[in-house]
Amino acid sequence: MTQGYAAIVLHAHLPFVRHPDRDDYLEERWLFEAITECYLPLIDSLERLEADGVPFRLTLSLSPTLMAMLDDPLLRSRYRQFLEAAVDLADREVMLTHGRWDHTVAKFYRQHLRAMLRLYEARGRDVNGAFHRLARAGYLDLITCAATHGFLPLYQHQPETVRAQVLIAAHEFGRRFGHPPRGMWLPECGYFPGVERYLREAGIEYCLVDTHSVANARPAPRLATFSHGWTPGGTAVFGRDMATSKQVWSANEGYPGDAAYREFYRDIAWDRDLEHLGRLAGPNGIRTFTGFKYHRVTGPTDYKEVYDRWAAEQTAQRHAAHFVSERARQVANVRGWMPGGPPPLVVAPYDAELFGHWWFEGPYFLEQVARAAQRQHTVRFITPGDYLDWHREGQGIFEPSYSSWGYQGYADYWVDGSNHWMYRHIHGAGRRMVHLARQYQHGAPSAVAHRALNQAARELLLAQASDWAFIMRSGTATDYANRRFHAHVGRFHRLTEGLAHGQEPDPTWLGKVEAADNLFPHLDFRVFANV
Amino acid sequence: MRALAYLVVLGLVFYVVWRFLGRNAGPKAKLGPDGTNVREPETFVVHHHGKEQGLEIANAAKAPIPGRDDVELAEDLLPEQRPRSSRQADAPPADAERGRVIMFRGRPDAQPASSAGPEEADIIDDPIQFTPDTEWTHEMAEEVDWEGLNDPIPLPSHYTEEAITALVRNPRSLYVYWERSAYADQNLLGTLGEDAYRRSTPCLRVVDVTPGIDRGQLAAAAILIDVSDLDDHWFVQDGIEPDHMYEVSYGRRTADGQYIVLSHALPVRTPHESPAPEVSESMLYRQYVTQPGGGGSTRSQPGSQPWR
Numbered sequence: 001m002t003q004g005y006a007a008i009v010l011h012a013h014l015p016f017v018r019h020p021d022r023d024d025y026l027e028e029r030w031l032f033e034a035i036t037e038c039y040l041p042l043i044d045s046l047e048r049l050e051a052d053g054v055p056f057r058l059t060l061s062l063s064p065t066l067m068a069m070l071d072d073p074l075l076r077s078r079y080r081q082f083l084e085a086a087v088d089l090a091d092r093e094v095m096l097t098h099g100r101w102d103h104t105v106a107k108f109y110r111q112h113l114r115a116m117l118r119l120y121e122a123r124g125r126d127v128n129g130a131f132h133r134l135a136r137a138g139y140l141d142l143i144t145c146a147a148t149h150g151f152l153p154l155y156q157h158q159p160e161t162v163r164a165q166v167l168i169a170a171h172e173f174g175r176r177f178g179h180p181p182r183g184m185w186l187p188e189c190g191y192f193p194g195v196e197r198y199l200r201e202a203g204i205e206y207c208l209v210d211t212h213s214v215a216n217a218r219p220a221p222r223l224a225t226f227s228h229g230w231t232p233g234g235t236a237v238f239g240r241d242m243a244t245s246k247q248v249w250s251a252n253e254g255y256p257g258d259a260a261y262r263e264f265y266r267d268i269a270w271d272r273d274l275e276h277l278g279r280l281a282g283p284n285g286i287r288t289f290t291g292f293k294y295h296r297v298t299g300p301t302d303y304k305e306v307y308d309r310w311a312a313e314q315t316a317q318r319h320a321a322h323f324v325s326e327r328a329r330q331v332a333n334v335r336g337w338m339p340g341g342p343p344p345l346v347v348a349p350y351d352a353e354l355f356g357h358w359w360f361e362g363p364y365f366l367e368q369v370a371r372a373a374q375r376q377h378t379v380r381f382i383t384p385g386d387y388l389d390w391h392r393e394g395q396g397i398f399e400p401s402y403s404s405w406g407y408q409g410y411a412d413y414w415v416d417g418s419n420h421w422m423y424r425h426i427h428g429a430g431r432r433m434v435h436l437a438r439q440y441q442h443g444a445p446s447a448v449a450h451r452a453l454n455q456a457a458r459e460l461l462l463a464q465a466s467d468w469a470f471i472m473r474s475g476t477a478t479d480y481a482n483r484r485f486h487a488h489v490g491r492f493h494r495l496t497e498g499l500a501h502g503q504e505p506d507p508t509w510l511g512k513v514e515a516a517d518n519l520f521p522h523l524d525f526r527v528f529a530n531v
Numbered sequence: 532m533r534a535l536a537y538l539v540v541l542g543l544v545f546y547v548v549w550r551f552l553g554r555n556a557g558p559k560a561k562l563g564p565d566g567t568n569v570r571e572p573e574t575f576v577v578h579h580h581g582k583e584q585g586l587e588i589a590n591a592a593k594a595p596i597p598g599r600d601d602v603e604l605a606e607d608l609l610p611e612q613r614p615r616s617s618r619q620a621d622a623p624p625a626d627a628e629r630g631r632v633i634m635f636r637g638r639p640d641a642q643p644a645s646s647a648g649p650e651e652a653d654i655i656d657d658p659i660q661f662t663p664d665t666e667w668t669h670e671m672a673e674e675v676d677w678e679g680l681n682d683p684i685p686l687p688s689h690y691t692e693e694a695i696t697a698l699v700r701n702p703r704s705l706y707v708y709w710e711r712s713a714y715a716d717q718n719l720l721g722t723l724g725e726d727a728y729r730r731s732t733p734c735l736r737v738v739d740v741t742p743g744i745d746r747g748q749l750a751a752a753a754i755l756i757d758v759s760d761l762d763d764h765w766f767v768q769d770g771i772e773p774d775h776m777y778e779v780s781y782g783r784r785t786a787d788g789q790y791i792v793l794s795h796a797l798p799v800r801t802p803h804e805s806p807a808p809e810v811s812e813s814m815l816y817r818q819y820v821t822q823p824g825g826g827g828s829t830r831s832q833p834g835s836q837p838w839r
Contacts (some may be wrong), residue, residue: 019679074672147665154698157797222806224819242819400803402699408800410701420764423698424708426689490684512680 002215004226004331004344005237005382009208011185012039012352013063013149015467015484016519020074020079024283026036027480029067032082033291038356039070040116041131041363043123046139059141059383060131060352061185064172065148065465068519071176083120085249085279086291087113092276093268093292101306102294108309109292122141132177139515143183144173146200147520150279150464151414153402156408158427159531161432163198167172167527168520170202170462173520180181181434182385183207185349187188187466188414189240195291196233206236213403221398226344228387228394237400238384243330244348247323255323256359260315262307262363263295264358289349293360315362320368328378342391347384418478419469425489426464430528436528439500448504453525455510456495458517464525568624590815598613605778655790694794695781700766702773708764709781715793719783731783733758736790737767741775755784773804 014034019025042060049056067074090110095101115137123130134140146152146165157162173181180203186195191209199207206228214225215239221229222474225239248254255261274281282288295304295310327346334344355362373381388394406413415423436453444450463485471481491513495505644702707708720728754770771777777799782792806815 019674020675021680023672157696157698157799211819215806215815216803217795218807220802221811376799402800408701410699412700412704415698415700415706420706420708420766423696423706424690424710424763425686428687431690450558486683486686488679493687494684509679512675512677515675516677516680 001377002343002380003328003378004346005380005387006244006327006331006346006348007057007059007382007384008369009061009185009384010042010348010352010355011061011063011123011145011345011349012066013061013145014066014069014353016065016069016462016517017148018069018072018075018516018518019420020200020516023078026286026288027477029082029288029429031066031075032079032409033289034353035079035120036086036113036116037291038353038363039131040119041128042352042358042366043134044115044119045363045367046134049367050134050139054370056139056373057141057382057386058139058366059143059183059385061143061145061183062128062173063145063149063187064133064169065519067128067144067172067176067271068175072518076125080120080125081279083113083117087117089276089278089280089290089292090114091488092278093445096276103306105294105309106229106292111453117196120458128158128176135177141182142173142177142265143181143185143384144169145185147172148461149187149467150461151190151404151411151469152195153190153237153404153411154414154423155427155430156192157192158434159198160437160528161430162195163201163531164480164527165461165464166195166198166202166204166455168523169205171522172520180204182388188470189213189238189349189403190232190411190466191400191404192402193231193399194233195368195447196231196235199235200233204235204516206238206388208240208347208384209400209404210405211240211242212239212244212409212410213400214398216229216403217398218401220396221395223338223341223344223395225344225347226338227391228345228384229396229398230394231401232251232397232399236384236388238345238347239389239400241330241346241403244327244346245350247326248348248350248354248525255319255365256354256362256520257297258315258319259297259299261297262293262309262312262360263297263304264293265302266295267295268294276356288436312361313364313422316365317368317372318363321372323365323369324372324376324379328376328402341405343396345382345384345387346379359372413473414466414469416473418475419472422463422469422485423473425485426460429460429463429489433492433523433525433528436496436499437526441526441529446500446504448507448510449499452495452499452505452510453513454523455514455517455524456492457523457528458520459492459495459513461520462517463492479503491517500512561636612780647768694780695796695800696795697777697779699801701801702801703771705737705767705771705777705779705799705801707766707779709766709794710763711760712793719791723785728783728785729786731791733760733762734779734782734784735765735788736768736782737770738778738780739772739775740778755790757784771801773801776800 014030014036017027017030019028046056046058087110089105090113093106094103094110097106107232109254120127129141131142135142148165150161152162152165155425165363169184183203183206184199184204184207186207189208189210189417191213196207211225214221214229217229221239225241228236228238230236241250246253247257250257267289269277269281269287269292274285274287281289285306294307296307298304322351330345330346338344355366359365370381375378399507403409404413433456436456440449440453444453468481468485472478495510496514498504689710691710691712694712694715695707698706700706723731735754735758737754738750738758744752754767756765756767758765767779779796779799780792781794782790784790
């Protein structure tokens with residue numbers, strides 16, 4: 001008998017890293033690697049479940065910036081080149097390793113990459129479309145997050161910004177999938193009391209928050225994170241289950257650290273000639289990850305043993321069975337201390353890129369979770385939306401606490417000594433955008449001015465992405481984040497500086513900026529005019 | 532030879548029939564509340580701005596997985612043979628000339644982006660039909676003159692409005708940034724006189740304005756932080772309490788201790804730091820297994836990027 005439910009929620013997001021002016025930006029590879037290692041394997045796993053008739057429900061949050069890149073013809077074209085280069089390298093690796101200890105692994109990569117290439121082409125290079133089809137087949141519940149992943153608690157004093165981030169995201173989602181998103185992944189799980197006002201306006205029924213947002217709520221939630229609550233503003237809130245998160249995320253206790261899984265940091269990029277690496281070598285002699293990794297975690301030592309895919313899959317099956325049995329134990333236990341309440345729901349949100357990129361066997365693990373879940377009846381894997389349909393009342397009303405899922409649980413990571421200077425520019429540009437949106441609410445003076453205002457809104461949204469502050473705090477790729485932030489704020493000001501006095505920007509330059517930062521094609525700058 | 536050909540044809544026919552039957556026999560993978568499989572509804576209801584709209588969708592259970600068989604068969608497809616999405620198939624041929632023309636022309640009158648779904652017209656109201664080019668290829672991108680796109684543009688040295696902003700970092704810390712307003716400084720100089728102004732010091736004042744605290748306590752709860760004329764931000768770490776409301780202002784403290792406000796930030800409220808007092812520790816342990824707040828995401832680990 002079913003004692004309760006579990007909901008795995010994956011959040012797929014990458015900052016907008018499209019650079020049409022050059023094809024050697026390493027940052028575009030963030031997208032290409034994610035497609036190869038995360039999104040395509042996830043599609044492959046879910047389609048195998050579908051073909052085998054194994055029931056499963058998974059929630060997938062697609063950020064609007066990621067959706068825009070996955071739809072973009074230029075990036076699709078470049079990705080195809082990247083994947084072909086990976087297949088070519090796999091062919092060379094198979095020849096190079098002939099008769100050696102790593103030949104079996106090389107052959108595995110060749111087979112795997114060829115399968116990903118075939119899958120990509122068979123889906124018409126349309127990853128969003130493949131996810132949409134799986135949603136219609138009942139395997140996925142698609143939701144989204146804020147437009148450019150802005151960390152909303154730091155914009156709460158500028159409600160026009162919060163509203164624009166939420167409404168544009170919902171609009172972009174609806175444009176692609178034909179209906180508004182039921183749920184929203186708040187960027188970095190950043191919640192502040194009052195954000196639900198904008199979620200409601202966008203037709204969003206629920207959002208996800210970190211554990212302590214629920215634990216510190218007032219009044220105290222009697223069912224903790226095991227059922228949703230309703231904010232005073234009328235949005236359902238699902239809290240992250242700590243135990244489930246630790247089981248996967250923890251560097252020490254989590255599954256991905258098992259000795260049998262693929263070692264992330266040992267890559268052939270540092271063992272081969274640049275000529276041999278071909279197009280997968282970085283530009284100008286820079287060595288960067290190729291995705292070809294021949295070792296397994298082995299243990300806390302520099303000595304790493306050869307990767308054995310069969311052993312890794314066996315381990316993933318064992319971990320999946322453990323994961324399901326632990327959820328079953330958990331819901332049965334919780335059911336015991338919440339009699340009379342709704343059946344418990346364990347919510348397990350993760351970054352989608354964990355599954356495949358960091359944890360190479362992650363998508364296979366998810367598939368095995370579905371298969372293990374089919375063999376028992378205590379816990380069922382559903383989506384938060386399903387739970388809302390069946391147990392709408394949840395545990396009543398409470399107000400969650402301001403929170404995030406970042407370091408220390410609040411906003412410390414996004415406002416510290418390394419990145420605080422950004423906010424005066426983001427907020428200052430935001431105020432100017434609101435002012436201009438109200439000034440031209442009933443029409444811009446010319447077609448060029450209208451385009452400039454729309455593009456200024458895009459540049460502002462791109463500057464608001466939490467990724468730039470995050471990268472600056474983490475101390476890696478800071479040059480890129482710095483350049484991107486300066487570029488978007490700079491373009492915003494160049495686009496708007498003359499408009500207040502009736503001067504238009506250079507239309508040729510405007511056209512180039514439009515072509516470069518081309519996300520949100522239906523954006524209307526007037527979204528910034530209202531609260 | 533002929534017999535062999537017959538056998539091959541027969542085998543292919545058998546394979547196709549077998550795959551067709553196999554697909555259609557597959558159950559739908561959706562669960563009911565009791566954990567049993569339920570059929571995918573052919574119509575589902577979406578809620579949008581309080582209205583319910585029925586939306587017809589294809590019954591995916593009846594449809595094959597597109598290209599699933601092709602995954603094994605299409606290894607050596609030539610570029611011109613590759614499957615194209617309906618979106619690509621419907622699009623006009625893309626060439627370099629078209630890319631240049633579309634990219635730089637004014638577009639308020641353009642059609643909606645071709646990536647829009649077929650159902651969107653019923654749901655999404657788009658007043659502005661702006662369509663950046665959607666059919667770019669890498670060859671076209673290479674032909675465009677991108678000069679000037681990445682020219683560095685200096686950030687503004689100041690923004691003239693709302694001279695101070697306070698942000699909540701955590702239950703016990705605020706971040707405050709401000710801009711010195713030459714106009715306000717000039718006014719103050721006129722009021723105080725040059726000598727008194729020179730002997731005054733710039734200062735932040737953080738006042739606890741939590742509702743429920745009586746006005747008599749407010750002055751005692753104020754925190755004064757001396758800053759320098761060169762400072763433009765401050766991390767307020769001392770004296771900030773969870774679940775309190777603070778109003779931060781920037782001003783100058785005169786030699787005789789008087790504080791003169793130059794600009795106010797909007798009040799901010801710090802979050803709760805702990806569960807409601809009525810919850811026992813044993814209950815917390817049982818409910819949450821471990822004390823929350825440490826962050827469990829690899830995104831939170833120093834040294835990691837959003838991606839790698």
